[in-house]
Amino acid sequence: MTKTLKWLAVVSTICMIFVLIGGALVTKTGSGAGCGKSWPLCEGKLLPSDITPELIIELSHRLVSGIGAMIVAVLSFLAWKRLGHIREVKFLSFMSIFFLVLQALIGAAAVKWGQSDFVMALHFGISLISFAAVFLLMLLIFEVDKKMDTSRLFIQKKHRIEIYLLTCYTLFVVYTGALVRHAHASLVCKDWPFCTNNAPFAFADFRLDQWIQMGHRLAAAVLFIWTLSLFLRTLRYYKGNKVMFWGSMTLIILIFFQVFFGAMVIFTTLNLGIALMHALVISCFFSLLCYYVLLSGRCASNSTVKTKRNTTDLEHYAKS
Known part of the structure; x- marks a missing residue:
């Protein structure tokens, strides 16, 4: 059963990647209305006669999302049943299904009634949480045979926070990146990292879409600096720990690529392949961070248990 769960977890994670990329593809190609105002059918039919590229993209995304939802549901059920004794499994099983259904409902609402850019920007983040939950569930399943044992890992409280x-x-x-896409602000700044557009730089002259673009760039710059700072401190405090070292190394590589692809989106005037790599x-990056959230939660729990044991021992010693 463990082997079956592993294969199912890997397939579910791959499916969720296709769901994420498919959603990004729908947004970046403007194919959200490819099936008209009909959901889950397309133009009120199972297979419309008038086939357009936008229809193919939207219908394919719906099909992949539906298949992915069924596979994730099976994975969540089996993991809950077989590995429910592991404290994170039930929570992650619920999260993976709940947020997958939630993102489908938001997508359906956008098709049927339309939504503002600020609401639709939530869609990718919700899908991301569902993907991270499935990814963590996969890692927990692979931990069962102790080949990925992290029980001895200790992360200091300040670093956990x-x-x-x-x-x-x-x-x-x-969210700010998704808002850039939904507000059609991807190319309102022709240069990078600033937004001069071959004119004197002046914040007072910015339009709303330029503020959205530059707000995302500023937020991304802070994320890059913060990740780099955490990486350097990880090398200092956890250089002997392989999980922390290689995990932080992977994080810094991913954030470098994220900044690179973000800049290339501008320089290539929104090349579709580069934009999808950006997503x-x-x-x-987010899924790996969530894994460290899980490990941090374990460390906090272990510290609490250890503190209670020490307190109990001291009380017992005082009474004796």
Whole structure:
């Protein structure tokens, strides 16, 4: 059963990647209305006769999302049933299904009734949380045979808090990036990293879409500096720990690629492949951060248990 769960977890994670990239593809190609105002059918039919590229993209995304939802549901059920004794499994099983359904409902509402750019920008972040939950569930399943044993890992409290804050801030940066796409602000600044457009730089002359673009760039710059700072301190405090060292190394590589692809989106005037890579890299970055949130939670729990044991021992010693 463990082997079956592993394969199912890997397939579910791959499906969720396609769901994420498919959603980004729909947004970047403007294919959200490819099936008209009909959902889950397309133009009120299972297969419309008038086939357009936008229809193919939107219908394919719906199909992949539906298949992915069924596979994730099976994974969540089996993981809950077989590995429910592991404290994070039930929570992650629920999260993966809940946020997958939530993002589908938001997408359906946008098709049927339309939504503002600020609401639709939530869509990618919700999908990202669902993907991260499935990804963590996969890692927990692979931990069962102790080949990925992290039980001895200790993360200092101040660094645990920083990991929590950095993860939440990453979601905020993701939201601002999604807002750039939905507000059609991707190319309102022709240069990078500033927004001069071959004119004197003046904040007072910015339009709303330029403020959205530059707000995202500023938020992304803070994320880059924060990640770099955390990486350097990880080398100092955890240089002997492989999980912390290689994890932080992967994070810094991902954030470098994220900044690179973000700049290339501007220089290539919104090349579709580069834009999709931009979405994929931040998804991997956020999911890895979530893994460290999970490890931090374990460390906090272990510290609490250890403190209670020490208190109990001291009380017993005082009574004796």
